[in-house]
Amino acid sequence: MQSIEQFQQRVRAAAADKTPLRIRGGGTKDWYGQRLEGEILDTRGHAGIVDYEPTELVITARCGTPLAEIEAVLAERNQMLAFEPPHFGAQATLGGAIAAGLAGPRRAYSGGVRDFVLGARLLDGKGDVLSFGGQVMKNVAGYDVSRMLAGSLGTLGLLLEVSVKVLPRPFAETTLCLELPEIDAIRRLNEWGGQPLPIAGSCWHKGVLSLRLSGAQAAVDAAVRLIGGERMPNPENFWEALREQRLPFFGGADAMWRLSLPSTTEAIVLGGRMGETQLIEWGGAQRWLRTDLDAATIRRTVAASGGHATLFRGGDRSVGVFQPLAPAVARIHERLKQAFDPAHIFNPGRMY
Incomplete structure (x- = not known):
């Protein structure tokens, strides 16, 4: 398994050299977003289910864990990811599904990706590991960071681990x-x-x-x-x-x-x-x-x-792939990017 220390060394070196990094799991959603730029930071070696409590309806897994593996384990206990994330390929990973923030047909009736993210561990642009969630921890600005990562397309940092709420399959x-x-x-x-x-x-x-x-x-x-x-x-x-x-x-x-x-x-x-x-x-x-x-x-x-x-x-x-942001919203995005990725090395230009 690829260690967090290896990720930290790579990120800190990239930040020092101002070298862009392209966070990539299975690559099944490479076509989504503005553009791809930077050296590939492959997450697939950082895989595996960390914890799964069927009675608590929560599963925690590393970012490179195949999405199909997650769904197979849940199916054994007659449970599911209720937001039905699309795979768009056999190599899809859990981290990629959260970062893309895409949901399937059940989304309007059960909730979207961010509604099911309970906690996360993130490697920021300084190479520091940050933990959010569990007790719904928020940063000083008041943002629910673990849920904010859903749909961020890896522009704020490397999602190391995520805890997701699951639901029983319908009878x-x-x-x-x-x-x-x-x-x-x-x-x-x-x-x-x-x-x-x-x-x-x-x-x-x-x-x-x-x-x-x-x-x-x-x-x-x-x-x-x-x-x-x-x-x-x-x-x-x-x-x-x-x-x-x-x-x-x-x-x-x-x-x-x-x-x-x-x-x-x-x-x-x-x-x-x-x-x-x-x-x-x-x-x-x-x-x-x-x-x-x-x-x-x-x-x-x-x-x-x-x-x-x-x-x-x-x-x-x-x-522009995404709807242009209103000036006030754009400033919030810029400040978040600066706070989490001050050297702007993660997936530059992927969203805006």
Whole structure:
């Protein structure tokens, strides 16, 4: 196992020489973000489950631990990572999943990555090991640092170890399919979202709404009678393909945009045959768009509805992968970067 001391030596040398380091696990999300820069700092040698208490619903593991290994151990105890992190490849690691901050179909109903991070050990840009969490420790500025690392893309430091809350697998699960136009699907998703229904995933594309129901058998059966529709055969394959973006929709040469919107937002019209170039998840709050439209038009339209747009795959990254930050928020990002990585050696330019 690669030791923390080896990491510290590498980081301190890089800080002294102002040499950028590119933190990398399995590399399955190298395409995500602005650009890749620096010498690779491979985390896969720092692997292994440190502690797992099924009765406490908590697992602690090192950053280079394969995500598949974590999920296999949890499955033996009929538990799961409720935020359903996408792998995008067999070599995906736990550290990479937390750093990317990406979640799957269950996210809108169970919570996102940062909602399940309880604690973390971080190697900062000075080569010091910092511990956060456990008792929900916060730094003097009031930030919950362990959760703040989720989605930071390794720009604040090397995530050495993380403690994550897990949940029991649902006792019963089924998926319903209903033929609905986009506007009706959005309306119904919001109506159902305000009711005590065991919804655990939703996907609308090309006039078909797929709805996953998870929970106690009686609750699932009652929801099926209320909602109607046809049961999907082999739904596990569908939701995994959606999570891993293996559905035909995610192919093609056009840029893939991820739109984050209030779930009640009506149909976003950006030209073309939107029913074919758009896929809606998370009860209407996440919408995927395949298009060759310019970034300014997309972001202006989405912002008018109270949302933001991310250039997820492909396209011209010079327009900025992530939504430009407001000046006040940008200053907070700069101060955090300076506090954790004063020499700016970790994943420079990966986010902004």
